[in-house]
Amino acid sequence: MSHKAAGGAKINRIRLNWLKPALVMAALFLGANALALPAEWKRLAEDPGDEAKLALAISHEKVRGGFSDMVPLANAFLEEAKSAPSPEIAAKYLKGAVLCAPSEPLVHAATLKNAVALSDWDTAFRSGKHLFDTLWSDPWFLIALPVRLSLAFCLAGTIAAAGFLITLFPYYFSIFFHDYRDLFPVRFRRYLPNASLALGVSVVLAFVPGILALFLLAAFLIAVYLPRKILVLFTAVLVVSVLSLSVLNYTARLTGAPGERSFLLYRVSKGDFGSDLEREVAAAFSENESERMLLDSILARRRGDLDSALQSARFLLIKEPENDLALMYVGNILHRQKDPVGAIGVYEEAVKAAPDNWMAFYNLSMLYTLRLNLVNSQTAMQAAEALDARAMQKYEISAPVIPGEINLAEPHLPVSLIYSQLSRPVETSGWLSDAWRLFGVSKFKFTPYYLAGLILVVMGLAWGANRSRLSVRCISCGSIKCQKCHPRGRSPLLCDACWSLKNASNMDETNLKRRREAVQAWTRKFSRFRKAGSILFPGFSRFIAEGGGVFNVILGLVWAFSLAWFLFSLFAPLPVYFYGAASFPWGAFVILTLCHVISIRTGERL
Numbered sequence: 001m002s003h004k005a006a007g008g009a010k011i012n013r014i015r016l017n018w019l020k021p022a023l024v025m026a027a028l029f030l031g032a033n034a035l036a037l038p039a040e041w042k043r044l045a046e047d048p049g050d051e052a053k054l055a056l057a058i059s060h061e062k063v064r065g066g067f068s069d070m071v072p073l074a075n076a077f078l079e080e081a082k083s084a085p086s087p088e089i090a091a092k093y094l095k096g097a098v099l100c101a102p103s104e105p106l107v108h109a110a111t112l113k114n115a116v117a118l119s120d121w122d123t124a125f126r127s128g129k130h131l132f133d134t135l136w137s138d139p140w141f142l143i144a145l146p147v148r149l150s151l152a153f154c155l156a157g158t159i160a161a162a163g164f165l166i167t168l169f170p171y172y173f174s175i176f177f178h179d180y181r182d183l184f185p186v187r188f189r190r191y192l193p194n195a196s197l198a199l200g201v202s203v204v205l206a207f208v209p210g211i212l213a214l215f216l217l218a219a220f221l222i223a224v225y226l227p228r229k230i231l232v233l234f235t236a237v238l239v240v241s242v243l244s245l246s247v248l249n250y251t252a253r254l255t256g257a258p259g260e261r262s263f264l265l266y267r268v269s270k271g272d273f274g275s276d277l278e279r280e281v282a283a284a285f286s287e288n289e290s291e292r293m294l295l296d297s298i299l300a301r302r303r304g305d306l307d308s309a310l311q312s313a314r315f316l317l318i319k320e321p322e323n324d325l326a327l328m329y330v331g332n333i334l335h336r337q338k339d340p341v342g343a344i345g346v347y348e349e350a351v352k353a354a355p356d357n358w359m360a361f362y363n364l365s366m367l368y369t370l371r372l373n374l375v376n377s378q379t380a381m382q383a384a385e386a387l388d389a390r391a392m393q394k395y396e397i398s399a400p401v402i403p404g405e406i407n408l409a410e411p412h413l414p415v416s417l418i419y420s421q422l423s424r425p426v427e428t429s430g431w432l433s434d435a436w437r438l439f440g441v442s443k444f445k446f447t448p449y450y451l452a453g454l455i456l457v458v459m460g461l462a463w464g465a466n467r468s469r470l471s472v473r474c475i476s477c478g479s480i481k482c483q484k485c486h487p488r489g490r491s492p493l494l495c496d497a498c499w500s501l502k503n504a505s506n507m508d509e510t511n512l513k514r515r516r517e518a519v520q521a522w523t524r525k526f527s528r529f530r531k532a533g534s535i536l537f538p539g540f541s542r543f544i545a546e547g548g549g550v551f552n553v554i555l556g557l558v559w560a561f562s563l564a565w566f567l568f569s570l571f572a573p574l575p576v577y578f579y580g581a582a583s584f585p586w587g588a589f590v591i592l593t594l595c596h597v598i599s600i601r602t603g604e605r606l
């Protein structure tokens with residue numbers, strides 16, 4: 001009855017690009033592309049006496065097309081529920097949605113929301129549990145979420161690393177440069193240090209061009225001067241930012257051809273079909289691929305063309321005679337074509353090919369029952385139960401039931417098939433190679449893991465280095481206090497002049513005045529520096545200026561994460577699963593602003 005209406009079923013056709021996983025997830029789960037609900041089903045859903053009839057109608061449709069889930073139709077029910085005049089009527093449509101697609105998280109989320117509106121806590125609790133279970137078994141959710149979260153994490157790391165370097169470099173570079181100059185004999189100190197440093201940097205950039213090399217070089221030069229607390233945190237964010245290269249690479253798989261193929265398999269597993277989808281499958285998979293034959297068979301069956309469905313599944317069996325999935329598809333189609341003997345023959349092969357497949361034994365038992373071969377039926381059923389009693393019970397709870405008919409279980413597309421696409425070799429997409437070039441990774445094919453190792457080694461050496469002979473800054477006037485030039489300073493923290501000033505030892509008026517001015521100038525400069533830091537880099541600048549502080553670290557990390565989230569929500573919206581593509585850029589923006597306000601307000605009090 002609903003066949004014609006469902007014939008044009010499609011979730012949607014959006015070309016895969018950088019945003020596609022997010023957009024399509026949103027489209028899928030918002031029900032933006034729901035079908036029009038057949039009028040008969042609408043009437044059945046609204047009439048309380050006809051609930052059983054609706055369940056029967058949905059069962060018929062499922063058995064006809066070999067569906068395990070029918071998300072496009074479930075979306076149609078959700079649309080109706082949304083525009084229903086009251087939560088009570090919405091609840092009826094939601095029941096239909098759950099019947100159509102029991103393993104789709106969105107239907108449970110919508111039911112949960114509606115049950116809360118009705119204060120129906122029993123239903124709310126059950127829907128919440130179903131939502132949790134279905135969400136964590138949804139293959140696309142399990143791919144997209146970790147990739148997105150790790151992208152946000154790495155972006156935050158990169159932002160934090162940049163914040164650290166920008167605030168640390170001006171302060172520590174001149175100390176490094178003083179010590180570097182001291183390595184040269186006195187008569188060469190005028191030009192040679194600058195020239196040799198410029199030459200060294202150019203040589204490095206000639207071999208490894210790009211921002212990344214410059215960035216790491218700058219970090220390595222000052223590493224040994226950093227207080228150890230800062231060094232540890234800086235190393236951590238540097239490593240994370242370098243690893244973001246791998247995450248970018250993985251994201252490219254989701255957005256390139258492997259992701260597209262993977263997503264097509266996912267769509268079919270969700271009950272999508274229609275001529276648009278068939279065209280996309282034909283474009284993404286070549287004719288002799290097993291996946292193509294499998295998808296062709298499924299889509300033909302959903303279209304109602306059992307002969308083509310059978311043919312495609314048999315083509316696959318010529319290629320892979322022991323493919324139990326293909327055997328089961330053939331068996332189920334033969335059963336639909338009222339050929340139980342043929343179906344039994346195929347299923348007997350299936351259980352031989354896959355003796356651990358409970359569903360093959362279950363269906364074989366059903367077919368024996370149909371032939372009234374009850375002894376064999378029982379043996380097969382016991383085998384199925386022994387293999388996976390839980391899966392069997394789970395299936396039986398939501399299996400379509402048509403009184404007086406024996407139905408075979410429809411095998412799901414294996415999740416491994418969806419995942420395996422992502423491990424196929426990939427052509428790096430355009431935007432990604434641009435990003436890599438920016439980091440300077442195009443010339444040398446080193447992996448980010450080696451870079452992470454290099455960072456750890458260099459920073460480890462900097463941590464362990466003997467710092468007693470390194471210069472420091474005088475905390476009073478900011479001048480560089482060199483342990484070589486003035487080996488016997490009076491104080492480890494103050495330059496000799498400032499020490500004399502403090503201890504009011506014999507200093508003439510001119511010198512005293514000059515010293516006071518130098519101290520004042522440095523104090524002004526440093527407080528300006530701090531102020532700019534607290535405005536631009538909440539948390540980090542104070543962590544550096546104060547040499548630590550848990551509050552500063554937390555503020556800095558919250559700031560980096562919210563900035564990453566904000567940027568991310570603009571360029572690649574992170575869908576919050578069941579309420580659509582809302583990645584809440586405003587939420588990120590508010591947190592970001594708060595971080596800056598807190599930083600400026602607390603900075604003023606210093």
Ligand SMILES: [Zn+2]
Pocket residue numbers: 474475476477478479494495496497498499
């Ligand atoms: Zn001083």
Ligand SMILES: [Zn+2]
Pocket residue numbers: 178179182482483484485486
């Ligand atoms: Zn010196």
